[in-house]
Amino acid sequence: FPVENIRNFCIIAHIDHGKSTLADRLLEVTGTISKSDKNEQVLDRLQVERERGITVKAQTATLFYSYNGQSYMLNLIDTPGHVDFNYEVSRSLTACQGVILLVDANQGVQAQTVANFYLAFEADLTIIPVLNKIDLKNAKPEVVMEQMKNIFEIEPKDVLKVSAKLGTGVNELLEAIVERIPPPKADVMKPLRALVFDTYYDQYRGVITDVAVIDGCIKKGDKLQSSNTKKSYQVQDLGIHQVDEILTHCLYAGQVGYVVMNMKNVKEGQIGDTLVHEGSDVQPHPGFKQAKPMVFAGVYPTDQSKYDELRSAIEKLTLNDSSVSIHIDHSPALGQGWRLGFLGLLHMDVFQQRLEQEFSANVIVTAPNVPYKVKIFGAKNIKMYGGEEVTVLNPCLMPEQEIIKEYYEPLVRGTIIAPDDYVGEMTNLCLGRRGVMKEQIYIDSKRIMFTVILPLNEILVDFYDDLKAVTSGYASFDYEDHGYVPSNLVKITYLLNGKEVEELTMINHVTTARTLARRVCLKLKENIPRQLFKISVQAAVGGNIIAREDIPAYRKDVLAKCYGGDITRKTKLLKQQAEGKKKMRAIGNIDVPKDVFITVLKK
Numbered sequence: 001f002p003v004e005n006i007r008n009f010c011i012i013a014h015i016d017h018g019k020s021t022l023a024d025r026l027l028e029v030t031g032t033i034s035k036s037d038k039n040e041q042v043l044d045r046l047q048v049e050r051e052r053g054i055t056v057k058a059q060t061a062t063l064f065y066s067y068n069g070q071s072y073m074l075n076l077i078d079t080p081g082h083v084d085f086n087y088e089v090s091r092s093l094t095a096c097q098g099v100i101l102l103v104d105a106n107q108g109v110q111a112q113t114v115a116n117f118y119l120a121f122e123a124d125l126t127i128i129p130v131l132n133k134i135d136l137k138n139a140k141p142e143v144v145m146e147q148m149k150n151i152f153e154i155e156p157k158d159v160l161k162v163s164a165k166l167g168t169g170v171n172e173l174l175e176a177i178v179e180r181i182p183p184p185k186a187d188v189m190k191p192l193r194a195l196v197f198d199t200y201y202d203q204y205r206g207v208i209t210d211v212a213v214i215d216g217c218i219k220k221g222d223k224l225q226s227s228n229t230k231k232s233y234q235v236q237d238l239g240i241h242q243v244d245e246i247l248t249h250c251l252y253a254g255q256v257g258y259v260v261m262n263m264k265n266v267k268e269g270q271i272g273d274t275l276v277h278e279g280s281d282v283q284p285h286p287g288f289k290q291a292k293p294m295v296f297a298g299v300y301p302t303d304q305s306k307y308d309e310l311r312s313a314i315e316k317l318t319l320n321d322s323s324v325s326i327h328i329d330h331s332p333a334l335g336q337g338w339r340l341g342f343l344g345l346l347h348m349d350v351f352q353q354r355l356e357q358e359f360s361a362n363v364i365v366t367a368p369n370v371p372y373k374v375k376i377f378g379a380k381n382i383k384m385y386g387g388e389e390v391t392v393l394n395p396c397l398m399p400e401q402e403i404i405k406e407y408y409e410p411l412v413r414g415t416i417i418a419p420d421d422y423v424g425e426m427t428n429l430c431l432g433r434r435g436v437m438k439e440q441i442y443i444d445s446k447r448i449m450f451t452v453i454l455p456l457n458e459i460l461v462d463f464y465d466d467l468k469a470v471t472s473g474y475a476s477f478d479y480e481d482h483g484y485v486p487s488n489l490v491k492i493t494y495l496l497n498g499k500e501v502e503e504l505t506m507i508n509h510v511t512t513a514r515t516l517a518r519r520v521c522l523k524l525k526e527n528i529p530r531q532l533f534k535i536s537v538q539a540a541v542g543g544n545i546i547a548r549e550d551i552p553a554y555r556k557d558v559l560a561k562c563y564g565g566d567i568t569r570k571t572k573l574l575k576q577q578a579e580g581k582k583k584m585r586a587i588g589n590i591d592v593p594k595d596v597f598i599t600v601l602k603k
């Protein structure tokens, strides 16, 4: 295939604007899938994607399209739309020269449309603006084109109008892809450079890598070498994705496809790696910016004997999702486990669901927290912590208050788009979350785009739900990292009859510490079963008690109901009680059910 006849592109859009539907229609119109197949959203292959109706993983498909008597190879990469998966989007973009910027003609430009546009714009890609859902009665193409002009300086005459559902305008879109997007700059004659932009694990074939061939070509039997690890492999199979894999003999410069090598260890498949021919001294591709996890949570096997199984499942899944960071962790209540870093809460949920569905793993995920930083005093302490600045991923590992010079917390720069009727409500919501309002611009006569700086911790739980609630569902929200600022934080510890419960340690802003502590003490009171003695539940900040509840004594005698006689019933009950004990963590002489550690932190 001549390089001039290749087009590599992505579809980027706000969630639900119709990416997956459009991808299906493109596959159908080009004959890649047949129309009669009731193949709804064929690129959303993961169970979690079908259940939640969202795209999590970018998927690739190659389409063949004839235009003006020429045959073209179009490589389509479907991308996730949610803010938590922006890392996947930016990775897909590296393999492309152009994007379809898809906007729902009824909903208009939304926060993620803006974020995705800038990703493509900064990567210097050709942008084809497309209005989707023009079949809808209440579609407002004129208004949406005005928004695109105001925010992105896109001229209305360049905007295509389609209905991904009905197929209207899809042929014109295919023509625009061929005409407007440039072919990749690739040279088959140069030494091989293939960028690994995705990897996944197959039980039988080992690690499979998705590559974009930048220069040269890969053939079956070739000896390849990883620029990162310097390890060598032999190519066993290679091909392109046409929804399913299609074997080919070669992958040439400009093409996108998959390569199966004798790569057995999941750690060897590194995204951003460049594959070259063995012994070649060609410069590797610069690769990718590492994803920065912003939400951390403990992950533990429900049953400690499954520790090794869970470790292997986490390793395989992180191969498929390299944005998750892994640290070994230990909890007195939950045993051996990990502290994993995610890009956001949805990302965390999806990861847990994938562990359960794809690896049948049973896991406990603790309440999430953001990474804090502190500066500490004293040469000895600095030496112990390995530096003056310490990043704290787990609140119970926060250094003692006496040695802390300053606390820092992470901020985000949020973008909110909503009708101007809700300005008051939105402002109040943001201020209540310690937000600082920045610019406001009208994107059309009724809708406003806000920028607001917020502490990440404040949007971790419920922010998006509250925003939807105060704007009758009309607001959209997206955010990006905005660095750290000094902050007035305190460490809250919880005590049961004077004994500290490590797992419950929290870092919080001083202004809301007491409210939070009261709520948690009350939850502990409600969730810890009464025992033979009174239990005091206390919350403390630096030696001062800031909240307190008491759990009165109660005699829990399971045998009382047995009236002496029935021995089998009695042993059964005793056994049940012993089983119950396993699910308990002893704090001093108090038994605390393990799930209390999770329920207590939910709102």
Ligand code: GDP
Pocket: 013, 014, 015, 016, 017, 018, 019, 020, 021, 022, 053, 054, 055, 081, 132, 133, 134, 135, 136, 162, 163, 164, 165, 166
């Ligand atoms: P994604 O989140 O961007 O992948 O969006 P989907 O492709 O899953 O589409 C979201 C919803 O919009 C689905 O219910 C689709 O059936 C619907 N949809 C997509 N394209 C169109 C269209 O052109 N017209 C109409 N009326 N609905 C559409």
Ligand code: MG
Pocket: 019, 020, 021, 044, 053, 054, 055
């Ligand atoms: Mg989708």
